Amino acid sequence: MSTSASSRESAGEPVLDTAFFHRWLTAAAAAVSREATRLTELDSAIGDADHGSNMQRGFAAVTAALEKEPPGTPGAALVLAGRQLISKVGGASGPLYGTLLRRAGKALGDDERITVRQLAEALRTGVDAVAQLGGSAPGDKTMLDALVPAVDALAAGGGSFAAASEAADKGALATVPMLARKGRASYLGERSIGHQDPGATSSALLFAALAEVAA
Amino acid sequence: MSPVSDDAPRDAGEEKLVGVVLVSHSAAVAESVARLATGLAGGGATAPVLPAGGTPDGGLGTSPELVAEAAHAVDRGAGVAVLVDLGSAVLTVKALLAEGDELPEGSRLVDAPLVEGAVAAVVAASAGADVDAVARAAEEAYDYRKV
Numbered sequence: 001m002s003t004s005a006s007s008r009e010s011a012g013e014p015v016l017d018t019a020f021f022h023r024w025l026t027a028a029a030a031a032v033s034r035e036a037t038r039l040t041e042l043d044s045a046i047g048d049a050d051h052g053s054n055m056q057r058g059f060a061a062v063t064a065a066l067e068k069e070p071p072g073t074p075g076a077a078l079v080l081a082g083r084q085l086i087s088k089v090g091g092a093s094g095p096l097y098g099t100l101l102r103r104a105g106k107a108l109g110d111d112e113r114i115t116v117r118q119l120a121e122a123l124r125t126g127v128d129a130v131a132q133l134g135g136s137a138p139g140d141k142t143m144l145d146a147l148v149p150a151v152d153a154l155a156a157g158g159g160s161f162a163a164a165s166e167a168a169d170k171g172a173l174a175t176v177p178m179l180a181r182k183g184r185a186s187y188l189g190e191r192s193i194g195h196q197d198p199g200a201t202s203s204a205l206l207f208a209a210l211a212e213v214a215a
Numbered sequence: 216m217s218p219v220s221d222d223a224p225r226d227a228g229e230e231k232l233v234g235v236v237l238v239s240h241s242a243a244v245a246e247s248v249a250r251l252a253t254g255l256a257g258g259g260a261t262a263p264v265l266p267a268g269g270t271p272d273g274g275l276g277t278s279p280e281l282v283a284e285a286a287h288a289v290d291r292g293a294g295v296a297v298l299v300d301l302g303s304a305v306l307t308v309k310a311l312l313a314e315g316d317e318l319p320e321g322s323r324l325v326d327a328p329l330v331e332g333a334v335a336a337v338v339a340a341s342a343g344a345d346v347d348a349v350a351r352a353a354e355e356a357y358d359y360r361k362v
Contacts, residue, residue, distance in 0.1 A: 050276065086310045087317060090270055090277035092303040095310030102314075133309055183302060 017113050020213065021077040022066055027209035029059035035205055042198040046185035051198040054091035058098075061088040074114050078105025078122075092183060093199065096130050096143065103129040116159030123151045134182060141178035141185065141192065143199035146171040150207045165211035168204035175200045232262040233340040233349045234289025234319075237333050238282055238299040238308060242269035248330055252337040262340030263289035264333075277304045279311055286318045294321030294346030296336050298353060300329045321346055331356035 032039070032055045040052030061084040071077040082102025085094045104126035108114055114122075127147045131137060138148045146168040153167035154160070173196065180192035237252070239245040245268025253261050267285040270276040286295045295318065299305050308324045311317040323346060325332060332353035339352035 048275075083314065086307075086314060087279045087283070090279055090303060090307055092306050094279065095303070095306040099310055099313065133306060133313075 013115060015113065016074060016116065016119060018071060018074055018077055021074045022070070023213040024210050025059075025062055025066060025077065025081050027213050028206050029063045031205040031209045031212075032056055032059045032202065035202075039198050039202055042196055042201055045195040046180060046188055046192050047198060048091075048184055050091050051093060051202065054089050054093050055097075055202050058085045058089035058094055061085070073108070073110055073112050074119075075105045075108030075110060075122075078102065078108065081105070092134075093202070096134060096199070097202075099133050100126040100130050100147070102126075116154070116161075120151060120155040120159070123147075124155065127151055136182045139178065140181040141175045141197045141200070142180075142182050143197070143203040145175045145178070145197065146200040146203035146207070150203070161207070161211040161214040165204070165207040168207040172196060172200040172204040230343045231291040231293040232260075232343065233293045233346045234286070234291060234295040235262055235264045235333065235336050235340055235349070236282065236285045236289060236295060236297045237264065237266050237268075237329065238277060238297060238304045239266070239268040239329065240275045240277060240300055240302075240304060242266070242273065244268055244300070244329075248333050251330070252333040255334050256337045256341045260341065262337055263291060264337055264340075265289050277307045279307050279317070282308060282311060283317050286322055290319035290322075292321075294323065294349075295319055296325050296340065296346060296349045296353065297322060298325050298327055298329055298332050298336060323350060325350045325353045327353035327356050331359065 036052035036056045039055060040049055043049050043051035062081045065080055065084050071080050078101045082098040082105060086098030088094065104122040107122035107125040108118060131144055134142065136142050136144060138144050149171040150164045150168035154164040157163040175197035177193060179190065180186045180188065185192045237245050237248050245266030249264050249266040253264050265285040265288055267281040270278050271281060286297065289295055297308050299308055312322065312324060325336065335356050336349050336353040339349045
């Protein structure tokens with residue numbers, strides 16, 4: 001990891017507390033809900049047209065659980081969210097996003113306040129777990145195409161959430177000309193080309209929500 | 216983890232049987248495969264088998280809740296073999312297993328084709344095979360070429 005001394009300072013302060021994570025997940029739920037129709041439209045082109053409703057249902061369960069049993073640490077908030085997504089959403093998005101958040105949460109440990117660098121590293125752990133679970137890599141036209149550049153930007157850019165969100169958006173857009181190699185879209189072969197991947201699109205929403213609450 | 220034993224049924228008369236859960240995107244497919252597998256397993260006591268197909272509202276998909284419910288219902292303490300069809304069914308079971316406490320202890324995802332694997336798994340489980348042997352019997356279904 002190459003980080004300059006100045007960025008190490010700005011990314012090294014333990015500034016993110018549990019309330020921040022609560023706000024992030026709540027904002028993510030709102031974004032997913034707002035964009036549910038668009039996610040389902042993208043998914044109806046190359047998938048099974050349930051991505052919007054699955055994400056909406058999953059994140060509604062996340063916000064309900066956060067209210068019901070407020071977690072005491074950032075890590076616990078992400079683990080709680082991941083668990084809800086895994087146990088409540090049956091589409092591929094549930095296990096994949098659930099694994100992302102749960103692994104990231106576990107990587108954060110019990111700290112009550114964490115640094116942006118810690119978050120970047122924890123998200124990297126989560127993204128690696130998603131790649132392993134799905135057996136996929138960047139370039140396969142999946143959520144990884146937004147997640148990997150976003151985490152790279154967060155780790156390299158001195159902890160800028162705005163830069164991470166921008167990288168995720170670009171990554172999602174870059175899936176349009178890609179040939180799908182995973183999931184139902186891969187059965188379409190060349191016909192998957194020309195459509196933006198719904199999973200990469202919802203991944204970008206998570207980072208947009210992060211930038212929104214950090215602003 | 217118990218060591219892998221041989222394929223023969225274990226000798227104790229009151230051996231606990233391995234449970235089998237059949238996960239499909241379709242409730243009708245999961246139920247039919249369960250009936251087919253128990254039917255072909257023949258007479259006598261059969262291992263507990265349950266389908267976990269579709270979503271709770273009757274649609275196509277995978278439901279983590281239905282999978283966990285079925286796994287607990289077939290659990291007799293000897294492990295549960297979970298067979299799946301495709302896509303999100305595979306990911307859902309993998310993620311549930313990674314959670315650690317969503318599925319009964321000794322549950323495992325079996326790498327096998329759903330229909331052929333289900334028949335082999337139910338036959339083996341009904342004969343008293345342990346969960347490793349049940350999984351192996353189902354996995355062997357991949358080796359049976361049809362052409």
